[in-house]
Amino acid sequence: MREVTIRKQKIKKGSVKIRLIVFGTLAALLIVCSLFSEYLAPYDPYLQNLSIAKQPPSAEHLLGTDRYGRDMLSRVIVGSRTSIFSTLLLVAIITALGTAVGVVCGWYGKALDTVLMRISDLFLAFPGLVFALAVAGVLGGGLQNAIIALAVISWPKYARIARSQTLARKETVWMKAAKLSGSSTGKIIFKHILPNIIGPILVTSMLDIGTMMMELAALSFLGLGAKPPIAEWGSMMSDTRSLMTTSPWITFSPGIAIFLSVMIFNLLGDTIRDYADPKGR
Amino acid sequence: MKKYVLHRLLQLIPVLIGITFLSFAMMRAAGSDAITELYGDKGAVSQEIIDAKRAELGLDKPFLVQYLAWVGGMMRGDMGVSYISGKDVFQTFISKLPATLLLTGLSVVMTVVISIPLGVLTAVRHDKLTDYVLRFFSFVGNSLPNFFVALLLMQIFSIKLRILPVISKGLSIQSAMLPTLTLAIAMSAKYMRQVRAAVLEELNKDYVIGAKARGVRSSVILWKSVLKSSMLTIITLLALSIGSLLGGTAIIESIFMWDGVGKLAVDAITMRDYPMIQAYVVWMAIIYVLVNLITDLLYHALDPRIRLGVRADA
Numbered sequence: 001m002r003e004v005t006i007r008k009q010k011i012k013k014g015s016v017k018i019r020l021i022v023f024g025t026l027a028a029l030l031i032v033c034s035l036f037s038e039y040l041a042p043y044d045p046y047l048q049n050l051s052i053a054k055q056p057p058s059a060e061h062l063l064g065t066d067r068y069g070r071d072m073l074s075r076v077i078v079g080s081r082t083s084i085f086s087t088l089l090l091v092a093i094i095t096a097l098g099t100a101v102g103v104v105c106g107w108y109g110k111a112l113d114t115v116l117m118r119i120s121d122l123f124l125a126f127p128g129l130v131f132a133l134a135v136a137g138v139l140g141g142g143l144q145n146a147i148i149a150l151a152v153i154s155w156p157k158y159a160r161i162a163r164s165q166t167l168a169r170k171e172t173v174w175m176k177a178a179k180l181s182g183s184s185t186g187k188i189i190f191k192h193i194l195p196n197i198i199g200p201i202l203v204t205s206m207l208d209i210g211t212m213m214m215e216l217a218a219l220s221f222l223g224l225g226a227k228p229p230i231a232e233w234g235s236m237m238s239d240t241r242s243l244m245t246t247s248p249w250i251t252f253s254p255g256i257a258i259f260l261s262v263m264i265f266n267l268l269g270d271t272i273r274d275y276a277d278p279k280g281r
Numbered sequence: 282m283k284k285y286v287l288h289r290l291l292q293l294i295p296v297l298i299g300i301t302f303l304s305f306a307m308m309r310a311a312g313s314d315a316i317t318e319l320y321g322d323k324g325a326v327s328q329e330i331i332d333a334k335r336a337e338l339g340l341d342k343p344f345l346v347q348y349l350a351w352v353g354g355m356m357r358g359d360m361g362v363s364y365i366s367g368k369d370v371f372q373t374f375i376s377k378l379p380a381t382l383l384l385t386g387l388s389v390v391m392t393v394v395i396s397i398p399l400g401v402l403t404a405v406r407h408d409k410l411t412d413y414v415l416r417f418f419s420f421v422g423n424s425l426p427n428f429f430v431a432l433l434l435m436q437i438f439s440i441k442l443r444i445l446p447v448i449s450k451g452l453s454i455q456s457a458m459l460p461t462l463t464l465a466i467a468m469s470a471k472y473m474r475q476v477r478a479a480v481l482e483e484l485n486k487d488y489v490i491g492a493k494a495r496g497v498r499s500s501v502i503l504w505k506s507v508l509k510s511s512m513l514t515i516i517t518l519l520a521l522s523i524g525s526l527l528g529g530t531a532i533i534e535s536i537f538m539w540d541g542v543g544k545l546a547v548d549a550i551t552m553r554d555y556p557m558i559q560a561y562v563v564w565m566a567i568i569y570v571l572v573n574l575i576t577d578l579l580y581h582a583l584d585p586r587i588r589l590g591v592r593a594d595a
Contacts, residue, residue, distance in 0.1 A: 125570050218532055
């Protein structure tokens, strides 16, 4: 019986590795494509040519053209840079900010901890996108403001994880040894705490990429993120909604691009979680 | 239990103060008040008139005094007037709230109808074909942005099949169908996974093996024991997901032109109608906090271990 379970675990670990390689490659491809999007796009995504407006998908224009005759495939490809990089930037910001607050709270404790944690509770008291909508509304539209709005509501989750992880490490024997041997606080935090707690935090950020991409696209869709004519998937969809009846491909191609990217990042996130925690799920 | 309720109610006070303070401070930080909205900032009106108006509205007072005045007004249902329509903000908000609550309620019902049976099914048939297929669908649902789902449904049911209206015409079943379905699809995809996990966890407990060994039929174990004990977790998770639903309605309401507070808020944001945004943020947060509180109290009231005061050491 025991041997059987061990073998099963080994097989599982092997298949997780394969998944990790496959989805990791796909995500890397996606990022590389968005980096070199300008060279990959067959046409200039901003070049208007009204004589070929609203053409259905054809060999020449694989995803058709929009109302100004701009090639949709090129727009979707170039849009990937805005959508993917702003998402990655957002996730990086909330991970760094949340971790910093969480480590400080866990390490110093006392009044500082209470104050910062109450503040993070406060942000958690607002339901989902409601507060982000308001922040974006106050700051005004624009991709930068949409990123700020989502960062404001998303950091507390990371602060809580980092704090509980720091607290768990603080009482260990090796931490006491580090303190006794006279290491400075900075050295302890950067050399001993951060490397040990970063695992679960990074897993959380990987799992969040998909959600953040959808929320950024949602804000852009509402006109609170990237503004036309900048090619961004969410705003491209809302911008062309009126054409949905006659030329659905214009609205749906950026939507499918969002769906596929979110799916790739979600698959990668799930795989990394399974890899980090083999007994889970 | 009574002590606990009291404790939770006391905890509510700082949260409410925080919510109102944050909402108030944020709108102030926007750098716009009724005066700039009224006269514009081009200097068309002399400084004396502006100052007089400012004093009349109490805007020359210190920040904290203004905040307290605002909270006082809020309690009396006075949240100022809209910069755009000039109508009373609180009245407008309250008049649109039932539509949003109806949409939320319908979506929750539909989510329950879809995801609890399917979630239980995937747990019972776990690692079999049914499980894989349903998990695949749940995964796809989780990767679809809800506005994309909304547009897809619109394309299929309103434009191609022509059986449902593109935009809602008042509160009717036909108008509610697509927005409800959109919200329920997104929520079910997430919730089905949670139901599956909760039921699986219960199925893996020792007493299930014990019951099986004693020859109790699987269906009896499932219905009489497993579902009964995992239901509490399932219901709690459902109530907790209402928060994301309340935020999610905004975009769906504005796509389907559903006349609720979400659409009101999106319109207010595009027109920079700050008092309206403020009312939306404050009240949605209060509703969310109250829903969470009720969930928590219900959880405590329904769990016999807590209700009967059984301690771990007893």
